[in-house]
Amino acid sequence: MLRFSKIPIVVLAGFLLIFPLVCTGISALHGYISLMVFAGIYCLITIGLSLLMGYAGQISLGHAAFFGIGAYVSGIATVRFGVNPWFCMAGGMLVAAMVAALIGAPSFRLKGHYLAMATLAFGLIVNIVFREESAWTGGPDGLSRIPGLRLSGFMFNSTIRFYYLVWVIVLAAFLFAINVLQSPAGRALRALHTSETAAKSMGIDIARYKIMIFVFSAVLASLAGSLYAHFMRFINPSTFNLLFSIKLLIMITLGGMQSLWGAIVGTVLVTFLSMEWLQFFQEYESIVFGGILLLALIFLPEGLTGLPNMLAGRGKK
């Protein structure tokens, strides 16, 4: 039976709670808090992707676009129209949901590689729109002076405050995803991944579930985008390009696609690798990440979170 044990979740929550306190104490780790904010924002996207790709077996190469939709809806509506950021966040999620349904519906009607193609094309088009519609988006220069977030007088104006905001949302999304997986809906998702033939004979509406989970993952990505915009106070199109979609892929592959925990582990790791530990290798970024991805596929078919199982299995032999 698919069951998520409560203890690791409590441990994770505890770790997240004290992490900033430890980091502020040690000056070398100071920058890690903001890295964790980014990691948290990306985790929101990869939790959705993990459900979509790992559990339901559908590939998306365009989630950067939904991330961008959230960021730009928030950015444009707050900067140009002065709308309340929380409304923008909800608006972005709504837009992302509608767009995802529109893209997903035809792609899921047939099997094959159509979702890969459709999401790839969609991601590129959206990125071009961000770049070209400069009257709205600021074009390649981006959009600045995006306001921060406040909750009835409380400003999320420091990295630590934002850190807690982001990770509370991530934990909520994580718990939501866990609940889904342990429920009839999750069973249906895992079923259609294993055997569509059998899933149909159980009366499961396969297309509906695929679209539902695609929309859900798009909504999470959009929420992440809004948070990103309000944290950075500045956005430009290059954040939401194809490379970012691929980085998301690397995150969940490295962590372990078949596991929600893999999404968290992989995302935090890749975020730290690409924004901090591999900074010297900037020029080699493409080779390094391509290599990591390939090695993970070859040697860690279940990702890092599958490692204990793999080692245990080998030990038995």
Place this chain on the structure above:
Amino acid sequence: MTAASTTAPHAVLRVEDLVVSFGGLAALMNVNFDVTQGTIHAVIGPNGAGKTTLFNVITGYLNPTEGTVFFEEHPITGLKERQVAALGISRTFQTVELFDNMTVLENVMIGWHRHIRSSLWACGLGLPFIRRQEAELRRKAMDILDFIGLADQAEDRADSLPLGARRILEIGRALATQPRLVCLDEPAAGLNETETETAAHLIRAIRDRGVTVLLVEHDIRMIMGISDRIVVLNYGEKIAEGTPAQIQADTAVIEAYLGDSGAGVYA
């Protein structure tokens, strides 16, 4: 399971003038027969006779070229697999299509899918009614596992079971959908004698619960032992229909079997 109708036995399934051809090659030619409520109805025939094709048409996995299938007097040809399932026709597969990454219990629980609430929101928020529903499903699924004799393996992964148990589990999963008709595609294929015996018992028990069984099978001895009525297909055509005794005496049937796949069928 489902309450059997108290009125006189009627045709729960009617196959009318069914034709299926693949690019000019006829897999089924004008096949007609009725399946009576509450019986075990077998379809037999040599390899390539069109048995699985017939199953695929009945369960919506294949659209016929011509002809109609009626389920409880309603035409169901042209419906999707899922819609056919929703009407109360459940099936198993020759190749055993279990959800291998799930436990035995989960495989059966999923059978209730079309009867329960499963919205993403309710599930994600872990609403109380979903939790209650899960607990109830688990109980009902355990009942089915008791019925098919796999209760002890409830928490094992489905792919860890031997073939015999896998076929039985697939039947259990089909029952969990609360069907009025189950279509079993070679439930004894690849099973040893004891396992075949178990499957035969199970099939009878299913009928005794009021569920009509339509089955395709190669194991003639098993068929003769459990079937109430038999349809024989050869090269896509129905060559005989009747009780096991009638079929055993039918010259056309004997000829088809001896002429096609050689002797030893009755062995």
Place this chain on the structure above:
Amino acid sequence: MNMASLAGQLLQYIVTGVTIGSIYAMVAIGFNIIYNVTEIINLAQGEFVMLGGLVMVSLHMLWKLPLIAAFPVTVVIVTGIGLLMNYAAIRPIRRPTVLTLIIATIAASMIIKGAAMLIWGTDSFDLTAFSGRTPILIAGAAIQPQYFWVIGFLVVIVAGLTFFFDKTIIGKAMSACSENAAAAQLVGIDVRWMVLLSFALSAAIGAIAGITMTPIALMDYDRGAMLAIKGFGAAVLGGLGSFPGAIVGGLMMGLIESLGAGFLWSGYKDAYALAALLIVLFIRPSGIMGNRDVIRFKRF
């Protein structure tokens, strides 16, 4: 704007579109060859094109090999890289599912692209046009001779492949693999060898596309991804797996792109063809020439 110059402009865009489209068609053919044998979508297909262009530039411009000699050497080198990719990135995958194999080709493309950047840097390179750069004036349109080379090579590739698949034993064996790998194995065809061959063929065709397009469009290390996407798009537009579809899809993508960039906003150049693709997928998911059933029965 008078009618004559408008007509000339239109012709110009059409010829340009057909030329770009021929490149997309070549990439799409490369996709289809690998897809038909293995059901892998090789997203590194564009890197073969990029490598074709840059290797040719080095051989011809740097090492002064004449075009006629540099051309086959380039094709051989890129083909070798295609084989290497099959050995290093496809075969070792422990759990080859569609999902992991697509991701593996993405990994390979990142590695190839990164290596190309280290070798050639980030500059764009030009290559000598095969027959000079004196434009041919036809009805108000100025057409580069190289355009004809590109279109001509597409014709040669199509003719060659048709002969290969219809008339040679290896080609027939490959077709058999695409129809039913298990059955092909049963009659003694070595499927692994066929997979290898499909990568070799695709890489070679990619290299030819890269070599012929570089005199028109220059080449740099970063071009692969976009070429792969357009080529994949062309293949899907025409119906994944269909060779006539790849040509029609490629030409359509090229024409839409060229006409869109010419008459509408040029900033959206890369978006038009992809948007058209999304719309086609929406209306007819199996592509223009695709057979609905064929696609339905392809395993995912």
